[in-house]
Amino acid sequence: xxxxMGVIDCDGHVAEPFELYxxxxxxxxxxxxxxxxxxxxxxxxxxxxxxxxxxVKYGGRPxxxxxxxxxxxxxxxxxxxxxxxxxxxxxxxxxxxIDIAVLYTSGTSSMCAIQAPDLEAAAYRAYNRWLADYCSKxxxxxxxxxxxxxxxxxxxxxxxxxxxxxxxxxxxxxxPHMDNWNMDHPRFNPIFEAMQHYDxxxxxxxxxxxxxxxxxxxxxxxxxFLMHSFAHPFEQMRAMASLVGxxxxxxxxxLRAGFIECGIGWVGWWLDRLREHQENxxxxxxxxxxxxxxxxxxxxxxxxxxxxxxTLEASxxxxxxxxxxxxxxYPHWDCGFPGTTARLWRRKIDRESVRRIFWDNAVALHxxxxxxxxxxxxxxxxxxx
Numbered sequence: 001x002x003x004x005m006g007v008i009d010c011d012g013h014v015a016e017p018f019e020l021y022x023x024x025x026x027x028x029x030x031x032x033x034x035x036x037x038x039x040x041x042x043x044x045x046x047x048x049x050x051x052x053x054x055x056v057k058y059g060g061r062p063x064x065x066x067x068x069x070x071x072x073x074x075x076x077x078x079x080x081x082x083x084x085x086x087x088x089x090x091x092x093x094x095x096x097x098i099d100i101a102v103l104y105t106s107g108t109s110s111m112c113a114i115q116a117p118d119l120e121a122a123a124y125r126a127y128n129r130w131l132a133d134y135c136s137k138x139x140x141x142x143x144x145x146x147x148x149x150x151x152x153x154x155x156x157x158x159x160x161x162x163x164x165x166x167x168x169x170x171x172x173x174x175x176p177h178m179d180n181w182n183m184d185h186p187r188f189n190p191i192f193e194a195m196q197h198y199d200x201x202x203x204x205x206x207x208x209x210x211x212x213x214x215x216x217x218x219x220x221x222x223x224x225f226l227m228h229s230f231a232h233p234f235e236q237m238r239a240m241a242s243l244v245g246x247x248x249x250x251x252x253x254x255l256r257a258g259f260i261e262c263g264i265g266w267v268g269w270w271l272d273r274l275r276e277h278q279e280n281x282x283x284x285x286x287x288x289x290x291x292x293x294x295x296x297x298x299x300x301x302x303x304x305x306x307x308x309x310x311t312l313e314a315s316x317x318x319x320x321x322x323x324x325x326x327x328x329x330y331p332h333w334d335c336g337f338p339g340t341t342a343r344l345w346r347r348k349i350d351r352e353s354v355r356r357i358f359w360d361n362a363v364a365l366h367x368x369x370x371x372x373x374x375x376x377x378x379x380x381x382x383x384x385x
Contacts, residue, residue, distance in 0.1 A: 144168050
């Protein structure tokens with residue numbers, strides 16, 4: 001707890017080891033699972049005997065320079081161990097007064113680059129087993145967001161059904177698009193139906209560079225400053241517009257979607273822009289039954305805010321405080337640990353709104369957390385209470 005308030009971190013990450021694929025897959029897939037090799041000083045990935053460039057791009061040419069340079073991947077080394085060791089993570093959660101962490105992958109979502117349906121699904125199953133082991137340290141506080149195949153919806157549904165009753169599962173992580181299909185496409189209906197049936201939210205989390213690459217990746221000169229800035233908001237806008245415009249929530253009225261690690265400054269503007277286009281292009285959205293902002297206020301859309309974003313107070317004033325959730329991004333290089341909860345507390349937001357952002361809205365998104373209990377003492381930081 002933080003200053004007497006329960007806190008749910010809706011954007012935590014694990015830092016899963018690459019070896020997990022062979023360690024946690026079924027025996028029949030061990031020789032086909034992804035592995036990393038170094039080739040002439042470049043890290044590459046071998047999948048099913050085929051060699052690829054590394055699945056994730058981290059950047060080449062620094063902006064303003066003429067030539068490429070070898071830039072290191074940014075890693076916040078001081079806390080990265082908590083992404084691998086749940087015991088360390090739980091200690092760090094206590095430092096920030098975080099009661100429950102909802103956990104996303106750091107790298108396995110790039111396995112959507114695997115084209116073989118059985119192998120892609122097997123890689124996700126291996127990761128999901130590893131994530132279950134990680135959360136097993138304390139399933140009351142560590143909740144995972146497993147991965148499923150979106151390219152092959154029948155396999156995605158099968159994995160949802162396998163995991164739906166596990167106590168560590170809080171929802172499912174989704175790519176904001178898959179190949180040339182946006183989230184409105186009817187091919188995803190079986191997945192949405194299964195998610196609604198099991199009362200699990202779909203949560204979108206974009207990456208800086210993985211095939212199928214996020215919007216803006218190939219236009220960014222492989223520069224991480226551009227890639228990381230582009231990918232999250234661009235992809236979230238794409239997914240939100242597709243779901244709302246395609247009438248997905250009208251077909252599945254109990255479905256909820258989270259938009260994670262993209263801030264909220266764009267949301268009010270984006271929903272208003274969609275309203276304008278809905279009014280002027282109604283024939284392009286024939287299944288859209290409500291105004292864009294209504295999908296937010298009706299409890300379908302939840303947005304992860306950043307404690308330091310400039311427009312936080314203004315955005316809460318525009319869209320309200322009922323659909324905003326808190327996320328730390330721990331243990332990534334830009335997470336700002338420790339002190340993420342304290343920085344949100346210091347913002348000029350009504351204390352009742354802060355309580356909703358820290359806890360109530362997260363429970364509305366991840367309804368399986370309704371049974372969570374708070375039996376720890378509040379964390380009171382000096383100069384914050």
